[in-house]
Amino acid sequence: MISIRGLTKRYGTNTVLDGIDLDIAAGERVAIIGPSGTGKSTLLRCLNYLDRPDSGVIRIGDLTVDATTATSAQILALRRRTAFVFQNYALFANKTARDNITEALITVQRKPRAEAEARADAILGEIGLSDKTASYPAALSGGQQQRIGIGRAMALDAALMLLDEPTSALDPEWVGEVLDLMRRVAERRQTMLIVTHEMQFAREIADRVIFMDGGRIVEQGTPAQIFDAPQDMRTANFLRRVR
Amino acid sequence: MRALDIDYMLGLVPVILGYVPLTIGMALAAMVCALLLACLMAVERVMRVPVLDQFVQLFISFFRGTPLLVQLFLFYYGLPQILPVLSGINGVTAAIIGLTLHFSAYMAESIRAAILGVDRSQWEAAQAVGMTQAQSMRRIILPQAARVAAPTLVNYFIDMIKSTSLAFTLGVTEMMGATQKEAAGSFLYFEAFLVVAVLYWAIVETLSFLQKQLERHLNKAIAR
Numbered sequence: 001m002i003s004i005r006g007l008t009k010r011y012g013t014n015t016v017l018d019g020i021d022l023d024i025a026a027g028e029r030v031a032i033i034g035p036s037g038t039g040k041s042t043l044l045r046c047l048n049y050l051d052r053p054d055s056g057v058i059r060i061g062d063l064t065v066d067a068t069t070a071t072s073a074q075i076l077a078l079r080r081r082t083a084f085v086f087q088n089y090a091l092f093a094n095k096t097a098r099d100n101i102t103e104a105l106i107t108v109q110r111k112p113r114a115e116a117e118a119r120a121d122a123i124l125g126e127i128g129l130s131d132k133t134a135s136y137p138a139a140l141s142g143g144q145q146q147r148i149g150i151g152r153a154m155a156l157d158a159a160l161m162l163l164d165e166p167t168s169a170l171d172p173e174w175v176g177e178v179l180d181l182m183r184r185v186a187e188r189r190q191t192m193l194i195v196t197h198e199m200q201f202a203r204e205i206a207d208r209v210i211f212m213d214g215g216r217i218v219e220q221g222t223p224a225q226i227f228d229a230p231q232d233m234r235t236a237n238f239l240r241r242v243r
Numbered sequence: 244m245r246a247l248d249i250d251y252m253l254g255l256v257p258v259i260l261g262y263v264p265l266t267i268g269m270a271l272a273a274m275v276c277a278l279l280l281a282c283l284m285a286v287e288r289v290m291r292v293p294v295l296d297q298f299v300q301l302f303i304s305f306f307r308g309t310p311l312l313v314q315l316f317l318f319y320y321g322l323p324q325i326l327p328v329l330s331g332i333n334g335v336t337a338a339i340i341g342l343t344l345h346f347s348a349y350m351a352e353s354i355r356a357a358i359l360g361v362d363r364s365q366w367e368a369a370q371a372v373g374m375t376q377a378q379s380m381r382r383i384i385l386p387q388a389a390r391v392a393a394p395t396l397v398n399y400f401i402d403m404i405k406s407t408s409l410a411f412t413l414g415v416t417e418m419m420g421a422t423q424k425e426a427a428g429s430f431l432y433f434e435a436f437l438v439v440a441v442l443y444w445a446i447v448e449t450l451s452f453l454q455k456q457l458e459r460h461l462n463k464a465i466a467r
């Protein structure tokens with residue numbers, strides 16, 4: 001069970017997150033949609049303290065992190081319970097495909113190398129990249145890199161997987177394979193919070209869809225509620241524009 | 244103009260070659276120490292540890308801002324006068340320390356620039372998987388920065404090899420010191436210093452060749 005209370009982030013006088021409250025059940029798949037610049041990325045980045053929130057409390061299982069008192073040990077613990085998939089993949093450029101996956105298993109989770117490698121090889125099989133084990137990111141297509149980005153996140157067995165527009169940076173030809181992979185991750189009931197502009201995909205995989213605007217959650221509900229019968233004007237307008 | 248004494252020069256080659264190990268050894272020892280010190284200072288400069296940062300900046304500024312020869316004299320002849328513990332220091336050790344401090348200041352700046360050149364997303368990815376700052380730095384950022392900084396660092400090593408010749412002013416008989424002694428005996432200064440110049444040159448050319456191989460290797464590893 002994950003709970004977020006009063007999460008607030010300001011840049012100067014610009015309030016980018018305005019007291020976000022959100023609960024996510026274990027195994028729940030939540031999609032966030034909304035116009036550009038409304039704080040969707042900032043919300044995800046505050047959830048693992050890549051950006052430090054100004055206030056608010058994040059609870060994951062027995063771990064509670066309050067922005068006003070958060071210690072570096074708590075932040076580390078929070079990051080170790082979450083996994084992040086970046087829009088620009090952000091694979092470790094100095095590591096092969098396999099080492100990108102084993103890196104955190106070995107240095108963070110302290111797994112024996114053999115075990116970490118076995119896990120990485122299993123994941124590389126699942127994401128269809130067994131033949132790219134020894135390739136460096138620079139030698140891979142965007143789609144392949146993002147599949148490894150997702151594989152790296154899968155390997156962590158995180159309580160919450162955060163995905164920030166994982167397909168937005170991809171050439172159209174690679175979007176399908178990445179969506180397919182995320183569908184499979186979702187089918188396993190990995191708890192996930194995904195920011196996406198792929199409305200059809202959100203409708204398919206999400207248990208709940210959240211519409212954000214101006215740093216707030218404007219409306220949330222099942223995909224059918226949000227996409228077919230939005231209650232708020234802003235949601236309706238946004239959906240009309242993106243369709 | 245008189246003719247060059249070729250036989251003398253050929254005879255001198257093996258004599259001076261005998262001092263190559265000492266020259267290379269001093270440079271290698273200083274390089275290893277300087278690299279370590281430079282990495283620490285570069286990381287500190289990026290992290291900006293309060294107080295320590297001012298000290299490191301002062302250190303870098305001093306060692307870049309004064310001639311190596313002056314620094315060597317300061318350590319070898321000057322410092323023991325105020326710090327008697329140092330009075331037993333031999334020329335080789337003093338030269339290695341001097342070269343280390345001098346070159347670490349330059350290398351720290353190169354490494355710092357290389358660290359800052361690593362894409363921000365690499366930091367974020369490392370933090371996101373739960374690595375500590377130290378782990379992120381050591382395992383993700385520094386290796387990438389090293390690739391960028393490597394050619395420059397090899398240049399400093401080449402510079403360092405040439406600078407070991409200054410150790411003869413501290414009474415060390417390395418390549419330059421040996422040549423000086425030989426020339427003083429034979430009075431064939433031109434021949435003697437020409438031989439040592441060519442030998443330094445040969446060492447540097449060899450290193451430049453290795454440097455190109457290294458660069459090719461590093462480029463291959465990341466962008467295949």
Ligand SMILES: Nc1ncnc2c1ncn2[C@@H]1O[C@H](COP(=O)(O)OP(=O)(O)OP(=O)(O)O)[C@@H](O)[C@H]1O
Nearest residue numbers: 011014016034035036037038039040041042043165
């Ligand atoms: N480092 C920063 N410094 C100042 N302002 C920032 C910073 N990062 C984000 N912002 C501002 O915060 C607001 C929200 O940005 P954010 O990236 O979270 O939006 P988003 O909903 O993810 O948009 P998009 O759909 O375009 O990705 C924007 O107005 C942006 O300009």
Ligand SMILES: [Mg+2]
Nearest residue numbers: 040041042165
């Ligand atoms: Mg965004």
